[in-house]
Every structure is written in C-alpha cells, then in structure tokens.
Amino acid sequence: MDLQFFNTLSRRIETFEPSEPSSKKVGLYCCGPTVYDFAHIGNFRTFLFVDMVRRFLEFKGFEVNHVMNITDVDDKIIHGFNASPEKTSLRDYTAPYEKAFFEDFDQLNCLRPTSIPRATDYIPQMLELIGKLMENGIAYQTPDGSIFFSIQRYIALGGKYGQLVKINFDEIRVGERIKSDEYEKENVADFVLWKARVPSDGELFWPSPWGEGRPGWHIECSAMSRHILGKSFDIHLGGEDLAFPHHEDEIAQSEGSTLCKEGGCKPTPFVRYWLHFSHLLVEGKKMSKSLGNFYTVRDLFQKGYSGREVRYLLLSAHYRESFNFTLEGLNGARTALARLDECLFKLRELAGTAEPPGKQSALVQSFDDALSDDFNLSAGWAALFDWVRQTNKQIAEEKLSPADAAGLLADWARVDSVLAVCPQKKEEEEVPTEITDLLEARQAARKAKDFARSDAIRDELKSKGWVIEDTPKGPRLKRI
RNA sequence: GGCGGGGUAGCCAAGUGGCUAAGGCGGAGCUCUGCAAAAGCUUUAUUCACCGGUUCGAAUCCGGUCCUCGCCUCCA
Numbered sequence: 001m002d003l004q005f006f007n008t009l010s011r012r013i014e015t016f017e018p019s020e021p022s023s024k025k026v027g028l029y030c031c032g033p034t035v036y037d038f039a040h041i042g043n044f045r046t047f048l049f050v051d052m053v054r055r056f057l058e059f060k061g062f063e064v065n066h067v068m069n070i071t072d073v074d075d076k077i078i079h080g081f082n083a084s085p086e087k088t089s090l091r092d093y094t095a096p097y098e099k100a101f102f103e104d105f106d107q108l109n110c111l112r113p114t115s116i117p118r119a120t121d122y123i124p125q126m127l128e129l130i131g132k133l134m135e136n137g138i139a140y141q142t143p144d145g146s147i148f149f150s151i152q153r154y155i156a157l158g159g160k161y162g163q164l165v166k167i168n169f170d171e172i173r174v175g176e177r178i179k180s181d182e183y184e185k186e187n188v189a190d191f192v193l194w195k196a197r198v199p200s201d202g203e204l205f206w207p208s209p210w211g212e213g214r215p216g217w218h219i220e221c222s223a224m225s226r227h228i229l230g231k232s233f234d235i236h237l238g239g240e241d242l243a244f245p246h247h248e249d250e251i252a253q254s255e256g257s258t259l260c261k262e263g264g265c266k267p268t269p270f271v272r273y274w275l276h277f278s279h280l281l282v283e284g285k286k287m288s289k290s291l292g293n294f295y296t297v298r299d300l301f302q303k304g305y306s307g308r309e310v311r312y313l314l315l316s317a318h319y320r321e322s323f324n325f326t327l328e329g330l331n332g333a334r335t336a337l338a339r340l341d342e343c344l345f346k347l348r349e350l351a352g353t354a355e356p357p358g359k360q361s362a363l364v365q366s367f368d369d370a371l372s373d374d375f376n377l378s379a380g381w382a383a384l385f386d387w388v389r390q391t392n393k394q395i396a397e398e399k400l401s402p403a404d405a406a407g408l409l410a411d412w413a414r415v416d417s418v419l420a421v422c423p424q425k426k427e428e429e430e431v432p433t434e435i436t437d438l439l440e441a442r443q444a445a446r447k448a449k450d451f452a453r454s455d456a457i458r459d460e461l462k463s464k465g466w467v468i469e470d471t472p473k474g475p476r477l478k479r480i
Numbered sequence: 481g482g483c484g485g486g487g488u489a490g491c492c493a494a495g496u497g498g499c500u501a502a503g504g505c506g507g508a509g510c511u512c513u514g515c516a517a518a519a520g521c522u523u524u525a526u527u528c529a530c531c532g533g534u535u536c537g538a539a540u541c542c543g544g545u546c547c548u549c550g551c552c553u554c555c556a
Contacts, residue, residue, distance in 0.1 A: 011484095031556080033556090034554095034555090039556090040556085041556095042555090042556055043555095043556045044556080045556065046556040047556080049556095074554085075554075076554075165483070165484080165551075165552080166482085166483055166484085167482090167483085167552080168482055168483075168552095217554085238556070239555080239556030240484095240485090240550070240551075240556080241550080241551065241554095241555055241556065242555080242556070243551075244483095244551065244552065245552085245553090246555090276556095277556070278485080278549095278550080278556095279549085279550070279555095279556070280556085281549080286549080286550090312504095313492090316492075316493075316503095316504075317492080317493060317494090318493085318494075320485085321485080321486075321493085322485075322486075322549065322550075323492085323493085324491095324492065324493095325492095326491080326492075328491070328492085328505080328506090329491080329492055329504095329505075331505080332491085332492075332504065332505035332506080333504085333505085334518090335504085335505065335506095335518070336503095336504055336505070338518060339504095339518095339519095342518095342519070342520090370494095376494075376495095377494095378493060378494045378495090378502080378503070378504090379494060379495085379502070379503080380503095381493095381494095381503060381504070382493095382494070382502050382503035382504085383502095383503085384503090385502095385503055385504070386502085386503075389520095389521085392519095392520060392521080393520085393521075395520090396511095396512095396520060396521080446514080449514075451514055451515065454514085454515090455514095455515075455516085458516080458517095467517070467518065468516090468517075469516090469517060469518090469519055470512090470513065470516080470517080470519090471512090471519075472512080476519095478517095478518080480518075
C-alpha cells in the first residue's frame with residue numbers, strides 16, 4: 001500500500017510521491033527547537049512525530065534527507081542573553097540548552113537529523129534572500145531601518161498568500177488580537193524580515209546592506225531549507241500553531257524570491273507536502289505553568305519515567321488529533337511496554353541462535369498498512385498488541401519452533417525500526433551476587449518446603465528492588 | 481467576529497455508510513503456582529453528546545442544538 005497522508009496545502013489526504021520518484025530521495029524539513037529553555041512534552045510530541053514520519057519513510061524504502069534547524073536567535077534568547085550575568089557570547093548562552101535538548105532527544109530515541117543548521121550560521125543566506133525580495137520589490141524598508149515583506153506586492157506579482165490557512169484580511173481584528181506593532185509597517189499582515197537594531201538588543205546585531213540588526217523569525221527557515229534542500233522540496237512538518245503565520249510566511253518569502261519584478265513569472269513551489277501536528281492537552285487542559293500541568297521531558301525522567309515510556313505514550317494517538325497527556329497514561333504505558341518486553345524475552349529465549357525462516361508474518365503487513373493510511377499509529381499499535389497476544393498463546397501451547405520465534409523477532413525488529421520502543425542499549429544489568437545468593441537461598445527453602453522462609457526472602461528481594469517470577473523453567477529475577 | 485478541529489466504555493484512543501464498534505490502561509473471572517507475581521488467557525459499549533432528517537441500512541451523510549479545543553499574537 002502506498003503512503004498517503006493529509007496535506008495541509010490541499011486539505012485532503014494525498015498519496016505521497018517524492019519529487020524524484022526514481023531515486024526515492026525525500027527532502028524533509030522541520031522547524032526545530034528555540035534554545036532558550038528546556039523543551040517540554042508538547043515540543044517533543046512534534047519531534048517524536050517527525051521522527052516517526054522519517055523512520056516510516058525509511059521503512060518504506062525512501063532515502064530521507066532530514067533537516068531540523070536550531071533557532072538560536074530570537075526575542076526571548078536576546079532578552080535572556082542580555083539579562084544573564086556573564087555575557088560571554090550568544091553561542092555560550094544557547095549551548096547548554098542545545099545540549100540539553102539533544103540529551104532529551106536521544107533519551108526519546110529520536111534519530112539525529114541529517115543536518116542540524118543553526119540560524120546564526122546562516123545570516124548571509126538570509127541576507128541574500130532578503131536582497132532578492134528587495135530586488136523584486138516585495139520587501140520594503142521602514143524609517144527605522146527594518147525590512148518588511150509586503151503581502152500586497154507579493155500578490156500583485158503573482159504570489160499566493162493564504163495557502164495553508166484561509167485568511168480574510170478584513171476580518172482580522174486589529175488591536176484586539178494583533179498588537180499594534182512598534183514598527184511602522186504598511187499593512188497589518190506584513191511581517192518583518194530584518195529587525196533594525198534597537199538599544200535593548202545590546203551587543204547582539206549583525207551588519208546588513210540595510211543597517212545593523214537581526215533576522216526576523218520566519219526568514220531563517222526559508223534560508224536554511226533552501227540552502228540545504230533546494231528551492232523546492234518534498235515535506236515540511238511542524239506543530240499546528242506554526243501553520244499561520246510562520247509557515248505561511250515561509251512560503252511567501254521562498255516563493256516570492258522566485259518571482260520576477262516585472263511580474264508574469266510563476267513561483268517555484270516551496271514545499272509539496274505540509275504536515276501539521278496537533279497539540280497536546282495535559283490532564284485535560286492546555287499545558288501552562290500556572291495550572292501546574294507543565295512538564296518538560298526532564299521532569300518526567302526525574303519522576304522515574306523512561307524515554308521509551310514517554311515515547312510510547314506520545315506516539316499512541318493520531319497526529320491530527322489533540323492528545324490528552326496524563327501521568328496515569330504514562331503508568332499505563334509502562335504496563336503495556338512491560339507486557340511487550342515479556343513477550344520478546346520469551347521469544348528470544350525460545351529462538352536461541354536459530355535463523356529466521358525469511359518469510360514475513362502478518363504483523364509487518366498490517367503495521368505497514370496502518371501507518372501508510374495517514375500514519376494511523378493507533379491501528380499500528382493495535383496490530384502489535386494483537387500479535388503479542390497471539391504470540392503468547394502460541395508460546396504457551398508450545399507451538400513455536402526456534403526458527404518460528406526467530407522469524408517473529410525479525411518481524412518485530414522491522415516494526416520497531418519505526419516505533420523505536422525497544423529498550424535502549426542493554427538495559428539488562430548484572431544481577432549482584434547478593435541477590436543471586438538470596439535467590440538460591442529461597443530455592444533451597446522451597447525445596448525444603450519451608451515456605452515461610454521462602455516468602456520472607458521474596459519480600460526481602462522485593463524491598464531490594466527485585467521481583468521473582470517462578471516460571472516452568474525455574475525462577476526468574478526482574479528489576480522493579 | 482473570521483477560520484479550523486473534537487465530543488465513542490471508569491480513563492486513553494481507533495473506526496467515518498453494511499461482517500461480532502480496534503487496541504492500551506483500569507476492573508472482573510480464570511490458569512500456572514506451595515502461595516504469589518508488575519506471568520498468561522478470557523471478559524468488560526445492544527451502543528457512539530442531544531434532537532430531527534436521508535437511506536433497505538448511520539457512530540459514520542444532511543439540518544439544528546449543546547458542550548469543548550485550537551489558530552487569527554510569541555508558541556510544538
């Protein structure tokens with residue numbers, strides 16, 4: 001089954017075809033973190049979905065050029081930097097947040113993007129793009145020195161504004177929802193490409209043909225994506241809130257630069273498919289610090305939850321539906337994954353060193369079908385858990401040969417190349433001799449039918465963090 | 481005010497015209513066990529916010545009502 005998903009551009013589900021079908025190469029861009037604070041679980045819902053999309057494209061045999069930018073200059077960063085006691089360099093200020101972001105990123109088992117450009121490394125490319133827009137007469141300078149994008153002139157030259165969101169300019173309530181801007185732009189919806197230097201910026205500014213200043217927010221993504229992926233690429237993803245104005249403005253800047261000032265040129269389409277991810281609710285409410293339902297990923301790690309548990313939960317629902325994140329749900333994730341682990345453990349035990357037969361089970365097919373249908377992860381998980389139940393049954397009935405088990409494990413590996421919830425590294429820690437001694441003592445007590453003593457030892461082990469399961473093959477220790 | 485999502489079991493969540501309304505958590509029952517288990521199996525919505533309508537047939541389509549969330553401002 002071909003991959004199909006909802007394209008915000010057409011507002012309908014489309015079959016995905018890369019621009020170069022023969023090469024199977026896919027260019028993918030996602031707006032990355034703004035490094036001024038630790039990323040919260042809402043941010044990571046998006047990054048997790050991006051990772052899932054990338055992994056599934058690879059599962060489908062595509063070769064993905066995955067670009068994720070780092071926004072390391074914006075209002076919040078500038079304010080934070082100027083308020084910080086040691087103003088060494090902007091990079092020194094953002095580096096710890098960037099580092100923390102990737103620690104979280106790795107914990108959640110996200111694959112590193114192919115390229116991770118930083119905004120401040122692409123100022124020349126941004127200036128070049130702004131220059132092109134100035135040349136086309138689409139951008140203009142205000143008396144304070146800032147450069148704005150003129151939506152009116154962009155449209156006059158043949159550009160399309162409002163590709164992602166239907167905009168009715170007459171209905172935008174000026175002053176009520178849109179703050180009257182400190183800059184003197186010609187039109188309400190015009191947006192800034194270059195912000196002229198102001199005293200509060202301190203020492204943070206870059207030179208430009210139009211005076212000292214710093215880039216507007218939207219221009220970085222246009223400049224970086226164009227530089228790395230080209231004027232036109234396949235998929236752009238991000239949170240739903242970014243559709244307007246950020247993504248819309250990216251389109252305007254990028255396509256505007258491909259117009260010609262005399263008019264009559266057709267714009268080169270910026271992106272062929274847009275994917276937007278819905279937001280998260282936490283305990284039924286919008287996440288906010290004042291409500292006390294605001295979690296960074298590290299908060300959850302500190303509460304003892306693992307990356308794979310967070311990953312499972314955040315990836316358990318459909319990407320276009322808002323998802324209600326709860327701690328109760330996270331506990332549920334733990335139980336569900338433990339059941340999966342149990343099944344895999346038994347399969348590994350059974351498979352030993354046997355070779356898989358090489359034929360694919362129904363699991364991979366139904367998983368593929370589920371995700372191919374607009375990334376229906378819920379259906380994907382359902383397929384997986386159906387498989388777990390069936391597998392458990394077959395194990396219990398001793399119907400599986402080692403080769404069968406190896407085959408099932410191979411199918412699982414295929415599915416997990418997308419889900420990525422397999423325990424990272426080898427989490428199987430060494431069992432301390434103290435614990436194995438206790439286990440042996442308990443076995444001796446059981447053999448002597450001294451059950452009071454054996455149960456006491458079991459309780460002691462539990463208090464030390466180990467639980468015993470008596471299986472037909474003997475006792476098994478599990479870490480709590 | 482404009483635009484766009486939702487309302488499915490105790491909770492989370494698929495399904496968008498027709499087999500028994502997925503799956504996960506929780507609960508219940510059972511099995512293995514000396515007893516247990518964070519082990520396994522089974523079970524758990526005559527019903528899909530409400531009211532009308534279309535249809536042989538609707539959770540799914542149409543009209544209305546109520547509730548809820550998001551975007552239009554920095555925002556995943």
